[in-house]
Amino acid sequence: MQAVKMYTTAVCPYCIRAKQLLKARGVDHIEEIRIDQLPVERDQMMAATGRRTVPQIFIGSTHVGGCDDLVALDAKGGLMPLLQAA
Numbered sequence: 001m002q003a004v005k006m007y008t009t010a011v012c013p014y015c016i017r018a019k020q021l022l023k024a025r026g027v028d029h030i031e032e033i034r035i036d037q038l039p040v041e042r043d044q045m046m047a048a049t050g051r052r053t054v055p056q057i058f059i060g061s062t063h064v065g066g067c068d069d070l071v072a073l074d075a076k077g078g079l080m081p082l083l084q085a086a
Helices: 013-024 039-049 067-075 079-084
Strands: 004-008 030-034 056-059 062-065
Touching: 004 013, 004 039, 013 030, 013 067, 030 039, 039 056, 039 062, 056 067, 062 067, 067 079
Parallel strands: 004 030
Antiparallel strands: 004 056, 056 062
């Protein structure tokens, strides 16, 4: 399974929802980067994604986007193939 990295904050309901969906799809480990604790990470997130909102989700080297993007990807059947890509 591909590595999953997610930029989050402590009180973000969308972050919680995204983590729940990923775990339901079999993701055991999510590298969580808390931008509320490490402000320099927000700058890196913004440079990598062009976005300032959380969550920002990466599966392998693919930037999926936020929670709504993740849910949409799952709804059209694209999440599992991305997670299982070699």
